[in-house]
Amino acid sequence: MQTKLSPEFTHSPVGKEAESILRSCVHCGFCNATCPTYQILGDELDGPRGRIYLIKEMLEGGTVGRSTQQHLDRCLTCLNCETTCPSGVRYGKLVGIGRALVEQRVDRPWTEKFSRWLLKEGLTSSLFAPMVRIAVRARRLVPGALRKYIPRSSPRAAAWPTGRHERKVLLLAGCVQPALLPNINGATARVLDACGIETLIAEGAGCCGALRDHLSDHEGGLRDARRNIDAWWPSVAAGTVDAIVMNASACGLAVKHYGDALKGDTAYAEKAARISALTQDLSELLPAIALSLQGKLRIPVGRITFHAPCTLQHGQNLRGGVEAQLSALGFDVQPASREGHLCCGSAGTYSVLQPKLARELRDRKLANLTATNPRTIASANVGCIQHLQSGTELRVRHWVELLDEALREPV
Ligand code: SF4
Numbered sequence: 001m002q003t004k005l006s007p008e009f010t011h012s013p014v015g016k017e018a019e020s021i022l023r024s025c026v027h028c029g030f031c032n033a034t035c036p037t038y039q040i041l042g043d044e045l046d047g048p049r050g051r052i053y054l055i056k057e058m059l060e061g062g063t064v065g066r067s068t069q070q071h072l073d074r075c076l077t078c079l080n081c082e083t084t085c086p087s088g089v090r091y092g093k094l095v096g097i098g099r100a101l102v103e104q105r106v107d108r109p110w111t112e113k114f115s116r117w118l119l120k121e122g123l124t125s126s127l128f129a130p131m132v133r134i135a136v137r138a139r140r141l142v143p144g145a146l147r148k149y150i151p152r153s154s155p156r157a158a159a160w161p162t163g164r165h166e167r168k169v170l171l172l173a174g175c176v177q178p179a180l181l182p183n184i185n186g187a188t189a190r191v192l193d194a195c196g197i198e199t200l201i202a203e204g205a206g207c208c209g210a211l212r213d214h215l216s217d218h219e220g221g222l223r224d225a226r227r228n229i230d231a232w233w234p235s236v237a238a239g240t241v242d243a244i245v246m247n248a249s250a251c252g253l254a255v256k257h258y259g260d261a262l263k264g265d266t267a268y269a270e271k272a273a274r275i276s277a278l279t280q281d282l283s284e285l286l287p288a289i290a291l292s293l294q295g296k297l298r299i300p301v302g303r304i305t306f307h308a309p310c311t312l313q314h315g316q317n318l319r320g321g322v323e324a325q326l327s328a329l330g331f332d333v334q335p336a337s338r339e340g341h342l343c344c345g346s347a348g349t350y351s352v353l354q355p356k357l358a359r360e361l362r363d364r365k366l367a368n369l370t371a372t373n374p375r376t377i378a379s380a381n382v383g384c385i386q387h388l389q390s391g392t393e394l395r396v397r398h399w400v401e402l403l404d405e406a407l408r409e410p411v
């Protein structure tokens with residue numbers, strides 16, 4: 001795609017990077033076929049090719065207004081278009097550049113500004129966990145649209161293992177996960193413990209930065225990344241950990257990008273690259289876990305349907321591994337009957353900011369997940385689990401909780 005950058009971008013690194021991405025797009029439109037928002041809305045400007053054009057126009061000095069902002073806001077950043085594109089267009093990078101430019105040029109109504117600020121600061125705050133506990137008690141008073149996201153009872157987690165092992169990994173506890181679904185981190189530590197691996201959580205580590213980044217606070221996202229690097233670095237530098245493990249695929253994707261995000265920061269570039277290289281999604285450890293747990297599990301009866309989060313299958317290109325490994329262990333696991341590649345509508349804070357589209361995608365996903373009458377739905381990211389759970393009476397779990405339960409009595 002030929003692009004003539006406006007003078008303000010001709011010599012800027014951002015302009016040059018965007019130009020090289022735009023050049024790789026051949027305008028074929030294959031990506032529209034797998035874009036969830038294009039599938040639902042049928043508007044070219046709500047598909048990747050149209051959004052790419054909007055960003056191109058901006059970089060060429062065209063006018064930009066509220067409509068451009070809304071088309072970019074409606075993008076889930078699911079990266080389905082990236083894995084479909086035959087030309088290797090880095091859409092995720094480009095839409096990040098486009099959103100940052102729109103944010104500088106187009107003011108938002110105060111209600112939008114407030115809800116985005118509240119999400120950014122509230123979900124990452126130390127007050128979030130106490131607020132969840134209060135919300136659980138006052139659940140009946142919370143308006144219906146929000147009530148679905150509040151747990152029915154105070155979340156519980158079984159005990160953290162006390163075993164000490166020579167093999168150690170760092171685990172990112174996350175920001176919302178310990179408050180909403182604390183059993184996931186405990187289950188991860190227990191399953192790894194059963195495999196002879198000790199799980200450490202570094203003091204000072206917190207949100208991976210994706211939340212702020214997705215809400216156009218790029219600098220805030222980088223601050224979170226640097227804080228996590230500082231928290232992990234002593235263990236990494238001392239060589240006491242084999243890996244930095246993520247059990248939320250959205251966090252895994254963000255941390256694997258620290259190296260790229262901080263490549264221009266002389267103080268952090270090298271550390272960030274090392275941290276990214278050491279980072280693994282928990283499912284990447286599954287072959288070794290499965291080998292250790294062979295014959296130690298009580299496999300429950302009943303089908304499990306697995307929803308692969310976009311951050312796992314498109315963002316990290318990890319497809320089919322969870323289903324294959326759990327099946328090899330004896331679980332009856334299946335992917336969604338149709339449209340396994342489509343986003344469930346969770347997409348970070350998207351389900352709160354774009355509730356109508358998110359609900360439509362959730363219901364479409366649930367229909368495909370439940371077509372084979374599963375006993376349980378499993379996934380690999382806290383956001384997807386919460387969002388899917390808000391639309392079904394079936395239990396939605398992290399796959400590691402199923403392994404944990406097969407090792408022990410359910411919590
Ligand atoms: S599939 Fe790739 S090359 Fe084709 S229009 Fe979409 S982004 Fe451009």
Ligand code: SF4
Pocket residue numbers: 034035036037038046047048051074075076077078079080081082091
């Ligand atoms: S990231 Fe997802 S929603 Fe956004 S344009 Fe690509 S396929 Fe569509």
